[in-house]
Amino acid sequence: MNLSLDKILNIFATRGHAQYGGEPVSQLEHGLQCATLAKERGASSELITACLLHDLGHLLHDLGENCADRAIDDRHEYEGVKPLELLFPPKVTEPIRLHVEAKRYLCAVDPTYLASLSLASQSSLILQGGIFSKEEAFVFMAKPHAKDAVSLRAWDDLAKVEGLKTPDLNSFVTIVESCLQ
Secondary structure (H helix, E strand, C coil): CCCCHHHHHHHHHHCCCEECCCCCCCHHHHHHHHHHHHHHHHCCCCHHHHHHCCHHHHHHHHCCHHHHCCCCCCCHHHHHHHHCCCCCHHHHHHHHHHHHHHHHHHHHHCHHHHHHHHHHHHHHHCCCCCCCCCCHHHHHHCCHHHHHHHHHHHHHHCCCCCCCCCCHHHHHHHHHHHHCC
């Protein structure tokens, strides 16, 4: 799928108001909250961009809302990265591709992490392959960009606050454009 940056931003602007998989925020609110958290923590422009766009894959399919409730893994981390790889370097795309694996990793290495996940995220974990074994966790952390994926994942988990005020989508355009290949 070949999408321009303008088309991607338009997808967030027009389809992003759909509820984010059983969470109390929309897809757009979730992305904006995640990117805002990254920016507030001094993350690189590439990681802020990854945080904003990490769930694009949820907006590209026609499987309906809450497909995880129907035991369907939309593989959003892979589907969303396909058009992004044509526009952005691996510093943007790899944390996105790895953010689901980062959830599986954090469940394996932090005994309190699983309980901290929202119910929707706990449910989707099963569809996404479940908790990593110790060996899988070790292999994951050896991958390039795994640390950024773990940071993205941490902000992803926090970016589900109903009614939270954030900068709008247009306020991130300059940051996103600075990351284009």
